[in-house]
Every structure is written in structure tokens, then in C-alpha cells.
Amino acid sequence: MLDNRLAVPDNRLAVPDNRLAVPDILALFDIDNTLTRSSITHRDAFFTAIKNIYGINTGFAGLNPHGMTDRQIISEVLKINGVEEHRIDEGMEKCLRDMAEIFIRNVENENLVILEGVADLLKELHNRSVLMGLVTGNVEAIAWAKLEIVGLDHYFKMGGFGSDDSIRANLVRLAVGKAVKDFGFSSGGDVFLFGDTPKDIIAGKEAGVKTVAVATGIFSRGELSGSNPDYIYESFGDFSSIINNLGL
Structure with a gap:
């Protein structure tokens, strides 16, 4: 654990x-x-945290996330979904923390x-x-x-x-x-x-x-x-x- x-x-x-x-x-x-x-758990934690903090149900929305930072991915996905930059900034730290908490709660179920x-x-x-x-x-x-x-x-x-x-x-x-x-x-x-x-x-x-x-x-x-x-x-x-x- x-x-x-x-x-x-x-x-x-x-x-x-x-x-x-x-x-x-x-x-x-x-x-x-x-x-x-x-990690599939990491991917799922992205989407759940974005929904929890920003109220948006989304996937990567056509974005290729490989090589991008978590912070950058969240920002770009939200922009694609029409979220204004000031709102992205306001929720970013909460979203990152929520994503980490979700991941850590569930990662032990993944191989x-x-x-x-x-x-x-x-x-x-x-x-x-x-x-x-x-x-x-x-x-x-x-x-x-x-x-x-x-x-x-x-x-x-x-x-x-x-x-x-x-x-x-x-x-x-x-x-x-x-x-x-x-x-x-x-x-x-x-x-x-x-x-x-x-x-x-x-x-x-x-x-x-x-x-x-x-x-x-x-x-x-x-x-x-x-x-x-x-x-x-x-x-x-x-x-x-x-x-x-x-x-x-």
C-alpha cells in the first residue's frame, strides 16, 4: 500500500x-x-479530475498527449472544449491535486x-x-x-x-x-x-x-x-x- x-x-x-x-x-x-x-489509471484520473473541477465530460478531444506535461494536457484539452484561460488557471492546481488523489487511490488495481x-x-x-x-x-x-x-x-x-x-x-x-x-x-x-x-x-x-x-x-x-x-x-x-x- x-x-x-x-x-x-x-x-x-x-x-x-x-x-x-x-x-x-x-x-x-x-x-x-x-x-x-x-497507465490506464492515469488516463482515467485525467478525465475524472477535469469533470470534477471544471464540470466537463471529455476525453483527449483529438489531442496527442504523448510527450506533453500533465499541466499542459489539461490546459489544451480545456481550451479545445472552449474553457476560457482565466478559468483554466483558477482550477488548475485543484485539478492536478484531484487527479493525483484519484490515481493513487486506484493504481494498485492496475498491473x-x-x-x-x-x-x-x-x-x-x-x-x-x-x-x-x-x-x-x-x-x-x-x-x-x-x-x-x-x-x-x-x-x-x-x-x-x-x-x-x-x-x-x-x-x-x-x-x-x-x-x-x-x-x-x-x-x-x-x-x-x-x-x-x-x-x-x-x-x-x-x-x-x-x-x-x-x-x-x-x-x-x-x-x-x-x-x-x-x-x-x-x-x-x-x-x-x-x-x-x-x-x-
Whole structure:
């Protein structure tokens, strides 16, 4: 059962162990379709929260949400449904919190799936003292809940979340800033951003970090190539080759 449902786990703020005293490599990961399959519970929580807060019964209304932040998705869906911007802003924080509460109440009924090679990749990066964080469009409480359910949360120390900003490149910058401030990451160190959508790659490039695309979501290798990632893979299946290729 999830404890302290909407609280950030204490170990996120803990001083890292001696192996991470001066980390010079930071690996940042998207969650949905990068680490795990997308969550139906999360999707349903979107629609229920929008109905609860704004009184609108809707789906994604033709919007492709892949690579967008939760905050951005809610805003765009409401605009499509004719909701004025001032009303969107007034209800946004309540909607995000309601969505997180709905998700956390129901996610244990869903069988979230870790993608191929992910568990082995994270374990090996941890063994090599690579500092790891998140850059995800999920609101923070939902992000940590997903990772806790599948047993991956302990690998990650910080992140940039969809509750922080609607612009994904800002989430990358925020995560890097937290790594420097709270975990001693060297500001001149290498940062790798892993994601499955063109928006992940574009955000990483805008933030000035190295980008690693994985064709584990709805976008093919060819489609991801159009965003010019620094590295591209079909999956994390051959995780040892990925680690060696990236020099991790």
C-alpha cells in the first residue's frame, strides 16, 4: 500500500552516500513508455479530475498527449472544449491535486509493466555510481507512485515534474539544478536525457543536454530520428551495449 500518498518520500532529500559525493554523470529518465508502459489509471484520473473541477465530460478531444506535461494536457484539452484561460488557471492546481488523489487511490488495481531491460539498466547504472533523476510530464505525486508500485523509486533522487512547469525543457533545467544544489552534481558533468517521444528529445536539446531516444512508445525509430537525438535505440533490451556506447 502506498504510504504518505501525496508526500515526496524522505529519501529523495537525503544526502547521497559516499559513492555519489561528487557525481559527474547524471541520467534523467522519462517514465511513461520509457521506464514503464503508460497507465490506464492515469488516463482515467485525467478525465475524472477535469469533470470534477471544471464540470466537463471529455476525453483527449483529438489531442496527442504523448510527450506533453500533465499541466499542459489539461490546459489544451480545456481550451479545445472552449474553457476560457482565466478559468483554466483558477482550477488548475485543484485539478492536478484531484487527479493525483484519484490515481493513487486506484493504481494498485492496475498491473503496471516495466519495459524490457529497464530494471537491469537502472541496477547497473546504480552500481556504477551514476546519479539518476526524472524528467516527466507526470505530476510529482503520480510519478513517485508509479515507480513505487513497480519497485524502481529507490534509484531516483530528484526530478522535474509536470506539476512544476508546462514547458518540458524547463523540467530538464530544474532537474539538473536540483542535482547540482542537493546532490553535489558537477555543473560541468555529462547529462543524459532518456525518452521515447520527439518532445523529450527536443526538450533535452533546448536544455543543452545529451539526448537518448528509445523507440519503446508510439514513435518509431525513424520518427524519433527526425528530432536528431544524440543516441537512438529500439529498446533497453541490450542494456550493457547502451551503457558502453554512452560511456557510462
